[in-house]
Amino acid sequence: MSATRHFQCTICGQCCYGLLPLTCKDAFANAARFPLGFVWTALRQGSKDYAMTATLGTTLTLAHRKELAVMITPTAYLPKSFPCPALGDDNRCSIHLNKPSRCRTMPFYPYRDERYQAELLKPRLGWACDTSTAAPVVFKDHQIVLRDDFDQERQALLEQAPVLRRYADYMFKYSPWLVGALTQASSQTKTRSVVTSLSSFLTATRNADAGRLARLQLPVLNDYATRTGGDAQLAEFHQNYRNWFQEMTYLSQRLDASPTCADASVRSD
Numbered sequence: 001m002s003a004t005r006h007f008q009c010t011i012c013g014q015c016c017y018g019l020l021p022l023t024c025k026d027a028f029a030n031a032a033r034f035p036l037g038f039v040w041t042a043l044r045q046g047s048k049d050y051a052m053t054a055t056l057g058t059t060l061t062l063a064h065r066k067e068l069a070v071m072i073t074p075t076a077y078l079p080k081s082f083p084c085p086a087l088g089d090d091n092r093c094s095i096h097l098n099k100p101s102r103c104r105t106m107p108f109y110p111y112r113d114e115r116y117q118a119e120l121l122k123p124r125l126g127w128a129c130d131t132s133t134a135a136p137v138v139f140k141d142h143q144i145v146l147r148d149d150f151d152q153e154r155q156a157l158l159e160q161a162p163v164l165r166r167y168a169d170y171m172f173k174y175s176p177w178l179v180g181a182l183t184q185a186s187s188q189t190k191t192r193s194v195v196t197s198l199s200s201f202l203t204a205t206r207n208a209d210a211g212r213l214a215r216l217q218l219p220v221l222n223d224y225a226t227r228t229g230g231d232a233q234l235a236e237f238h239q240n241y242r243n244w245f246q247e248m249t250y251l252s253q254r255l256d257a258s259p260t261c262a263d264a265s266v267r268s269d
């Protein structure tokens with residue numbers, strides 16, 4: 001079978017719904033736009049994406065010499081029925097020139113080894129991507145043809161990996177529930193994720209910009225808590241928005257009173 005693949009976006013807007021993985025830089029740049037959280041995904045040894053996940057994320061040692069690779073992804077935390085707040089009525093991105101690197105790299109995904117990228121060109125159910133031979137060639141000879149966006153996103157992920165590992169070390173030490181949740185998630189047939197708050201990241205990594213980011217998040221979290229209230233199917237999102245609003249309120253007030261968060265404690269979600 002030919003390794004040549006074609007792809008063109010037809011601007012149906014369908015991939016602009018639900019969780020949006022971000023780099024740390026893109027997450028912080030959009031703190032006034034997206035409700036932000038961290039999605040943790042654990043992979044067992046032998047998984048195809050294990051090595052890349054361990055490189056861009058971290059590893060977690062379990063009993064009996066078992067190990068998990070754990071991806072920690074800053075994320076625009078949106079229910080899958082919710083459009084990205086930057087999606088226009090015409091299905092176009094209203095921040096196209098400044099959209100996150102994840103959106104520029106679509107449909108490719110630098111959390112995965114390049115040799116597996118062709119698998120990502122199959123549109124999901126309901127997506128109207130053109131993958132016919134009339135569309136431009138985007139993948140050939142096991143490589144991405146126009147690769148600048150992919151390389152830039154991969155580089156950003158590599159550069160942020162040390163701070164995510166610091167966050168993971170802190171959380172594994174002070175929030176043992178997370179270790180249990182990841183272990184349980186990794187044992188499921190279908191890959192499952194665990195979510196933690198931005199405030200826990202800002203506190204654990206002693207982020208110097210934590211107070212400003214907390215203040216930017218407050219109206220966003222309040223808005224999404226309001227929009228998800230009363231819908232049983234969105235109960236988990238609603239509860240997280242509410243909890244995170246309280247954490248961000250605490251963080252912003254605490255940092256208003258003191259310029260450092262060095263001795264702050266992490267709350268679990």
Ligand code: SF4
Nearest residue numbers: 016084086087093103
């Ligand atoms: S930022 Fe733009 S391209 Fe990215 S998900 Fe939102 S609307 Fe879509």
Ligand code: SF4
Nearest residue numbers: 009010012013015129
């Ligand atoms: S699902 Fe495909 S066609 Fe629709 S906006 Fe996303 S990339 Fe474009």
